Amino acid sequence: MIPVLLLQLLACGGPEAPEASGGPATEPPQPTAPQTDTATIPVTTEGPAEVAQVDAATMRPVLTGMAALCDRDQAGDPAAAWLAAEFVGAPAALGVTPWHGDAPGTPVALPVQGDGGVFIRTEVDATVDGCADATWVWRIEAADGAERCIVTGPDAARVAQATGCRASG
Amino acid sequence: MLSLLMLTSNLAYAQSNSVVLRSRWLNYGERDTIGSPAVFRHNPEPGVNALFVFFETQLAPESTACPAGEWGIGAAYTFDGSSWTLIGFPLISPTSGTYYSCVAAHPTIVPLADGDSWVIYFKAEQDEGSVPATADWGTDRYTGLGRFVLSYSGGPGGGNYNYTYTLPDDDPVLQSVAQDMGYPSVVFADGEYHMAFAQNPDVYVASSPFTTDFSVPAAPSLTANSSASGWDRDELFSPSLLCDGPSSFYLAVGGRVWDPYPTLGGQSVGVYSSSDLSTWTEEPGLLHDLDADDFEVKHLEVTTAGSLTSTGLFYTRPNNPQTRNDLWLSTTAGWSFDTVDTKRCP
Numbered sequence: 001m002i003p004v005l006l007l008q009l010l011a012c013g014g015p016e017a018p019e020a021s022g023g024p025a026t027e028p029p030q031p032t033a034p035q036t037d038t039a040t041i042p043v044t045t046e047g048p049a050e051v052a053q054v055d056a057a058t059m060r061p062v063l064t065g066m067a068a069l070c071d072r073d074q075a076g077d078p079a080a081a082w083l084a085a086e087f088v089g090a091p092a093a094l095g096v097t098p099w100h101g102d103a104p105g106t107p108v109a110l111p112v113q114g115d116g117g118v119f120i121r122t123e124v125d126a127t128v129d130g131c132a133d134a135t136w137v138w139r140i141e142a143a144d145g146a147e148r149c150i151v152t153g154p155d156a157a158r159v160a161q162a163t164g165c166r167a168s169g
Numbered sequence: 170m171l172s173l174l175m176l177t178s179n180l181a182y183a184q185s186n187s188v189v190l191r192s193r194w195l196n197y198g199e200r201d202t203i204g205s206p207a208v209f210r211h212n213p214e215p216g217v218n219a220l221f222v223f224f225e226t227q228l229a230p231e232s233t234a235c236p237a238g239e240w241g242i243g244a245a246y247t248f249d250g251s252s253w254t255l256i257g258f259p260l261i262s263p264t265s266g267t268y269y270s271c272v273a274a275h276p277t278i279v280p281l282a283d284g285d286s287w288v289i290y291f292k293a294e295q296d297e298g299s300v301p302a303t304a305d306w307g308t309d310r311y312t313g314l315g316r317f318v319l320s321y322s323g324g325p326g327g328g329n330y331n332y333t334y335t336l337p338d339d340d341p342v343l344q345s346v347a348q349d350m351g352y353p354s355v356v357f358a359d360g361e362y363h364m365a366f367a368q369n370p371d372v373y374v375a376s377s378p379f380t381t382d383f384s385v386p387a388a389p390s391l392t393a394n395s396s397a398s399g400w401d402r403d404e405l406f407s408p409s410l411l412c413d414g415p416s417s418f419y420l421a422v423g424g425r426v427w428d429p430y431p432t433l434g435g436q437s438v439g440v441y442s443s444s445d446l447s448t449w450t451e452e453p454g455l456l457h458d459l460d461a462d463d464f465e466v467k468h469l470e471v472t473t474a475g476s477l478t479s480t481g482l483f484y485t486r487p488n489n490p491q492t493r494n495d496l497w498l499s500t501t502a503g504w505s506f507d508t509v510d511t512k513r514c515p
Contacts, residue, residue: 041194047254049219049246049330051319056335059320062286065379066360086379088286088318088335118317118338119380150282152360168282169357169513 056118061089061140064119066152066168068096070131081131084123085110085138093141094122098134099159105134135159185500189222189253189483190245192492196257198228198241202493205352205407205468206483207276209287210509213321213330218507221246222253222483223289224496225274228262234296235271239263242276242291250506260334261291261317266301268312268341269293275468278319279355279362280513285321288380289334290314290364292351293341306341311348313341316380342381346373352407352468358418358514363446365390365408365420372408372422374446391422391441396451400437400458402426409471412514418443421456421471421482436465438482456482457499467494473510479503 065086072082083096091112098105105128114120128134135153149165151157160167192203207223222245229239241259248254261273272294278287293312306312315337324330343350349369356363361376364383371389394402401424411419420441428434438457441449457466468485482499 041196043190043194043245043253043255045196045255045257047246048248048328049254049256049332051244051256051260051332051334053260053336054333056318059318059333059335060322062281062283062318062320064281064288064318065362065377067378084379086381116339118335121379148283166282166284168360169515 056088057090057114059089060146061087061091061094061142062148063087063138063140063150065121066096066136066138066150068131068134068136068152070128079127079129079131081108081126081128081134082123083108083110083126083136084121085140086119086121087112087140088118088120089140090114090143091140092143092145093139095139097137097139098128098131099137099153099155100130100134101155102162104137105129107139137163137165139165184502185498187498188495189498190224190255190496191488192226192495194255195226195243196255197243197259198226199230199238200492202227203243203496204485204494205275206470206485206496207278207289208470208472208481208483208509209278209280209512210507211285211321213285213324217248217328217330219246219248219330220250220506220509221278222496223260223276223278225276225291226259228259234298235263235294237272237294240272240274240294242273242289247506261315261337265299267337268295268304268306269315269337270295270299271310273315273337275351275353277353277355277364278512279357280511281318282513287319288316288355289319290316290342290353290355290380291337292353293337306344309347311350313344313347313350314353315341343375343383343385346375346385354408354410354470356410356412356418356512356514358412359415363410363418365410365422367406367408369406370394370404372405372420374410374420376446386447390447391420391449393424396424396439399426400424400435400439400455402435403430407468409469410512411471411473411477411510412512413473413477414515416444418446419452419471419477420449421469423466423469433459433465435459438466438469456480457484472504474504474508475510476503479505479508481506481509 069082097107108126135155139149151160152168156167205225231238242261275292319334353366370393372391374390375383375385377383404425406423409421426435436459440452466484470483472481481504486497
């Protein structure tokens with residue numbers, strides 16, 4: 001038998017609206033939940049993880065997006081690279097290095113000035129020989145000198161292994 | 170596809186079906202509903218795994234300013250797979266003067282490449298009557314998606330672990346498709362974020378290398394009433410995007426049949442597969458069916474643990490008449506909290 005539920009549905013994607021009545025006729029056995037006595041609620045708020053809200057600028061800088069486009073303007077210059085990154089935090093430096101095979105190329109620095117938002121986008125135009133075949137090693141450095149690096153591009157897994165960085169996926 | 174075929178028996182889900190959190194267990198808000206689970210696993214140190222679940226819950230009742238009430242984002246976690254610890258406050262609450270002045274709901278979580286940080290998106294809704302003059306997100310009630318970052322910030326030792334998170338960004342994303350839109354679900358694959366979302370009655374998949382600027386296709390990725398069996402006749406909802414290696418994606422999605430609206434005649438969860446996130450093929454069978462399972466799945470997040478034969482379905486389940494909705498988990502054999510796969514795809 002199909003249980004018939006009376007639902008009041010908000011436009012798709014809205015939070016659930018109150019339901020009028022009804023419910024499944026039967027449910028499997030389930031833990032008995034006290035409905036009003038919070039003293040016996042079987043979950044705790046004390047555990048091994050502490051979660052706190054902080055100002056984005058104080059967070060450890062982290063890359064949230066990276067893109068490298070070659071000859072973006074279709075002007076016929078295969079070395080014309082558009083390099084863009086998105087990050088959170090207040091890094092001291094952000095840069096990207098093109099790799100070809102086992103050889104790193106010339107690093108390119110990206111501006112790190114924020115606009116007050118949580119997610120900050122930065123980009124730069126550069127000349128990178130062999131742009132279309134490059135694998136890119138992105139490095140973001142915190143004010144304390146701690147650095148994290150992510151690898152994108154066709155040879156990401158191997159370059160990540162060579163550099164100790166993480167492949168982006 | 171053989172592995173997925175094994176999933177399609179409803180009996181598989183009967184192996185474990187348990188409550189994760191009841192809304193009455195919350196220590197804040199209306200304590201009447203928990204919905205839209207979003208799940209990730211973190212490995213803060215070798216041998217230690219934590220499974221986090223983020224959810225929506227109603228924080229304040231309906232009002233003239235906020236007709237659907239005020240909703241926010243809460244979270245809980247487990248380090249042993251059975252006992253859950255509630256973070257004792259909503260991480261995100263509606264805030265006056267923002268694009269989420271009424272609602273922050275429908276969270277979805279995608280890991281960043283560093284392995285210790287996550288982007289959380291949520292559906293936003295504002296009080297149309299108090300939009301700041303300087304707001305650049307418009308005056309519509311539905312403003313798009315908010316986003317913020319959660320990051321593991323280390324541990325003081327002794328088996329304790331610290332996490333920090335930001336406030337939401339100043340501006341929403343996906344404003345152009347905000348109306349009738351919800352249930353975002355994100356994976357990261359091939360250098361891009363891929364976001365499935367429902368826009369009643371269909372499902373779209375949009376992509377971007379950044380957390381904003383998504384390219385939304387003109388046509389839906391999945392259209393309601395396209396299954397021959399008719400389980401999706403009137404509406405697709407709550408897509409849950411998964412990856413199974415490079416260029417191998419699955420999309421679990423809810424379907425509803427109204428008999429007629431607002432009487433629910435059928436509710437199911439089906440699965441589609443794709444190699445390009447554009448063309449989707451329905452897999453045989455259903456992950457869930459109201460008729461067979463005798464309960465309704467209202468929101469869902471599918472997790473896998475190593476393969477698609479080991480699946481954990483987190484879902485919102487009605488609990489009338491005591492409370493509206495609680496959070497439940499159905500698992501197949503082999504699923505374990507400490508091996509849940511990342512949504513940053515290989």
